[in-house]
Amino acid sequence: STPASAKVKEITIAYQGPLTGDSAQTGIDEVNAAKYALKKYNDSNPAVKINLVTIDDQGAGSVALTVAPGAAANKKIIAIVGPAFSGATISSLPYYKAARLPMISPSATNVTLTDKKSVNYGYPVFHRVPSTDAFQGPSLAKWAVQNQKSPKVYIVDDKTPYATGLAAFTKKALAAGTWVGSDSTPDDTKDFAATISKVKSTGTNVVIYTGYYSQAAVLINQLRADGYKGDFASGDGTLGTGFLEGAGKNAEGVLLVAPTVPLSVGNPAMEADYVKVMGAASGEYTTETISIVNIYIAAVKSGVTTRSGMLNFINGFKGETVAGTKLSFDRNGDNNGAAAITGFVVKGGKIVPIEVVK
Amino acid sequence: MFDTLIHQFWSLTFSGIALGFIYVLIAMGYTMVYGVLRMINFANSEIFMVGAFATVMVSKYVFELSNDAIPPSNVKLFLVILCCIVASMLASALLAFLVELVAYRHLRNRTTNRIAPLISAIGIGIVISEIVRIFTGARTQFAPNIVPKKTLATFQGAEIRLDSTLTIVAGLILFILLDRFIKYSRLGRGIRAVSMDEDSAKLMGVNLNRVISLTFTLGGLMTGAAGFFYVNVYENVKFNMGFSLGLAAFTAAVIGGIGNIRGAFFGGISLGLVEIYASAVIGTQWKPVTVFIILILILLFKPNGIFGEAIQRTRV
Amino acid sequence: MAKTILNLKNLTIKFGGVTALNSVNLELKEGEILALIGPNGAGKTTVFNLITGVYKPTSGNVFLGDVAIDGKKRHHITKLGIARTFQNIRLFGDMTTLENVITGTDVRNKVGLIGSILGTPRSRREEKASIAKAHEILKFIGIDEYADRLAKNLPYGVQRRLEIARALGTEPKILLLDEPAAGFNPQEKVELAAIIKKIRDAGYTILLIEHDMSLIMGISDRVVVLDFGQKIADDLPSVVQNDPQVIAAYLGVPEDAS
Amino acid sequence: MRLELKDLHVHYGKIEAIKGISVVVNEGEIVTLIGANGAGKTTTLKTISGLRKVSSGQILFDGQDISNVPAHERVDLGISQAPEGRGIFPGMTVLENLEMGKFNRKDRKSEMDEDLDKVYTLFPRLKERATQAGGTLSGGEQQMLAIGRALMARPKVLLLDEPSMGLAPQMIANIFRIITEINKTGVTILLVEQNAQQALQRAHRAYILETGNVVKEAKASDLLNDPAVREAYLGTGAH
């Protein structure tokens, strides 16, 4: 082993998320963002280089159960970017808690993770950049009905932990009498005819979809093809160019809310650089991921070399995301700056941020 | 609970039939293979997925249609449809042919274990979908709008759209063609002979390998066509799209009586309808439960599916 | 006169348009070898299938002693004491000869799942007894030397004999043999005849389907002739052999009466 | 068409079932193979029709080596077999089974009807049961179907594996008469039989097989009178 005096030349952090399997795309987007941030850093010839190892949990709790003990036992890893999904986070948490391995997730938004009363409480190791569904839900409820004098809201979720959570908070925040129905369409649903029929028969004028962008695009396309004229609103799962590509013209006027903004919106200059460096546009949760890696970089720059050092650094950290919003963590691991939920409208084929929805 | 079903009955029915035709075509892939080998082709869902991708590729890169563009019209539209559907059918057929070669042929000569080919087909399925996943970065690929989603007519408040009408009409034509072909070519009899007794079939002059390859290929053609219609209606593809559709189509084949192409037809349409009605009445999330409970009930009363022949057995 | 142990009363069965058996009456006496003969498709195998519960009669009954057994489950009928062999061999090909017979003997064993897992004394006793019994039967039939061979690799003649041995394993009162000598050469048929006699002498009652007249004449006590699902004769072999109706329907011109 | 096996060896895995036999069947002959259970008769026929692979040696058909021709093509050459165990397609009707016999023949409808008529005259029972599923036929009926089906192909060489098995005495006499009749129409026949008495009476020449070897080859009538053969294959209580 190295003598204590020897200078540490390399630090290892890990990314955990789905890199294979059905949800691989989220993980690949995030890991690319992490790679981008680290490349920028390592190319600047720092004294201490940072390595990235990837931990593929397929976005599934069952797989997380096999990989998490390994990451926990791997003493070289001093911090984790991720896990990407709430379910995998819940399964991994016991191990990381036991190993005191700090983690900051770019995309796990389930409330129980930072809820003191829940068995899923991630204290002290768990942190996250995006705000929880508890914040996003009310904002979504508010933002979605802005165009309607007498809104009739129909909520569709995709049955993932993320979507059911967000749907529940959204529903709770709706004004009395405005909620007319809900459906759950598992994320392998191809045909929304039944859902659309319900939307029509309830006279809905606002459809809120909590789920991910590809299904959102299919849903709105089918809604519009069937002559639905009302509004369509969704949360952060839908925020991204993928939705625009999939929904095309139908995306016009869609109302979105998200705890942060996509890189192309929040920091166009960095997006341009990203495209140059990575050879492709950034994907989901890039803003969050780069911001998280930047925290770790800052920690390493300040001489952190251990897990406990990293944990202290994170808890004391005060800064900004690359999109310019405030970033620091409260005792439960939530982002103090995350409460600001931005409302967006799709205009002219672009997702345009309008205002903070309170 | 039944409000939606009652108010939107025709609209639901029309969608259910269009969805059903997609199932019918995929189910044909399962049922043909089952008909000849008495084995489930677990790679069929990937064959379907590849067929769907072929349509996206051709429309995007050969005809350079984009997602936003107005759908083509008249001659161009006809040409696009024709090329896309042919490309999908050929891509799937070729893949089905290869699957037989790699996963089944060698094994067939080496073992009587009927589950071994099943596992090797599953292996191939994983390989195909993983290759596509790696190439697409696991992303959903959105397809250009090929056939305009024009409303042709309304019936009892239900809109009858061009895209789903095309699915129904073309699906019907393909089904009838296949049905006739099997009936009037010697292939149909060859398939039945092979499925009952391979050695005897050889003694009758049946070219075993050719019959089996041809059956896979025909099944592939149908499955590929389903890929085109799917893209046409739902406008997106993803590497893992085959799984749930394949499962549904397989269920459809069993409901009708697997190995029997008319059964697959009936099963596909009824499954499409049942799924949509069930989603409307008790919620989309309960759809798989409803479907499987109905399946079990059907099999309780008709153990060989609705159109299924009794499993071929010699007397005791 | 020995008592009747199997009684078929007015047995009729139809398959669609075909009446395979038409009101057939047949009595099997304890300890006899009764031969069932008739042209191809006369309904002989169908009689076996009705007795063993494979088919349910359209009308009529099968009595074992005083008990009507038509409509009973197949395995239950076996338990009641009727065992059979198959016209086209149906052995458990991937089991050894010995195992085939032991599987037959299992019908008399009582031990179930739990007993087997725990290895109760009874289970061990039964296992031991079954193995011993199976060997005994194999020796009796004369194929003990094949005990450890897989059934599917056995020569045809041994397979036919194993069918008989497996059926004997179930300790039947009545043994039904469906063309046990098919595919045998004359020499082998003679040996088989001896075995069948030996079985009868050991106290079994035998109902035998066979097309080889010399075999039948040699061993049967009584012959029943079926034609087109009807019983056309039921008498001593020598009488039946000279019955003109039987000759016309079944035997053909008597070229070679042995 | 002359069929010739030259020093034929056939294996099941490691077991050698046929150990170098040479057999000649001249055009227009009936040749019979007799031998005890397990001698390799069925294996020989299966090898000729292509269901088993030749390990070494040759099968000459009309002077041409066909040992590597796939089974289904041998049917087109004119080799047809009624196999042991009959190989009926259980789910097909009797008529469909018979039609399968013509699978590769591009005969006109009239020829089909003609052949069907022929088979139906040979086996009236099959005509009665034309629409019954093959699998539900009685044992003997299946045997008739197997032979009839082989005839549908209008073979040049007909391979029969124990055609009398499971048949009633009257029918057995019938079958052997039919074999002679078919032969008279110019079809070469290779016949495997346990009923050696009848087979030898009908055949021109015969081979005796013992555990994979030919132990004797002679004119059939000679063998009928050979005491050793009578002892071993015709039963002691000979007729």
Added chain:
Amino acid sequence: MINLRDKGAQFWERSNRPVRVLTVFAIVAVVAALPYAGNTFLQTPVAAFDAVLVYPMGMFILMALGLNVVVGKSGMLDLGYVAFFAVGAYTMAILGTRTGLNTWEIMPIGIAAAMFAGVLLAIPTLRLRGDYLAIVTLGFGEIVRVSALNSEAIGGALGIAGVPFPPGLGFEYQLLDQKYFYWTIVVMILLVIWVIRRLTVRRPGRAWESIRQDEDAAELMGVSTYKYKIWAFVFGAAIGGGAGVFYASRSMVIAPDNFTLNTSILILACVVFGGMGNIWGVIVGAAILGYLPDRFRFLSDARLLLFGLVLVVFMNLRPEGILPRKKREKAIVKKGSGA
């Protein structure tokens, strides 16, 4: 190709009792020492070796042994085996978080629940043959998973967290060092092997075997085929349920997505890959298929691709599995106990 199975069997037959006992001890010792092999070539990148030994390897072996009774021994194709695993796991999770019962007390309840589910499925469906049974069982697996997913009362999509660890038995189960879990599962596996061997060499084993080979003939030889098929199903379910209870307890968290059709298919692949019907083959198959994906983690992107290739290539090379079902000619009755 060499037949390892026969070589092994030959060795076993030639050995006398002390040699056999010694062999068994040696093998058990080697297996038990595996958690200490973490730093050898066996090391799995990313995932912890000791955890991989517990899940997937140990669990897969256990489940594959259970499924083998259904598929390999009695010839019924079951594509929904994961349902029983799920029933066991949910029983543990629900009772473990809501009552004071501990893992060992819940174990029999979980097994009983899985057996009950087995009977429930078996009674109406076991009259179906072959592939129809396959689709019905597959459907049953989906019914169980989707019902769990849709029932908020048992956690819905998030599942149930905070499932208690098993109480120690003179040692304490640890999170970051899973050797005690591993040893527990080895004991469970040994127990199951012992039970299955008992069954297969005796009457129930013969009944299953005869049903697999010729159901009609079996019934006519007096085997109550329906009853034995149900037993096979229920017995397989019991093992799946037991595995589920232990799984939930060691994982602390379960969710519906742990119980997808993929798991059923993977377990089936283990059975076929190793050698259907042969418990040693099944164990080897499950160990390999459980271990490989984690061993190949360094390949990251191409990992599953490789897994698929392995399945195809291996099935083609060894269609009967790595250690095929008995080929040699010797009885499954215990030698020497007779005659």
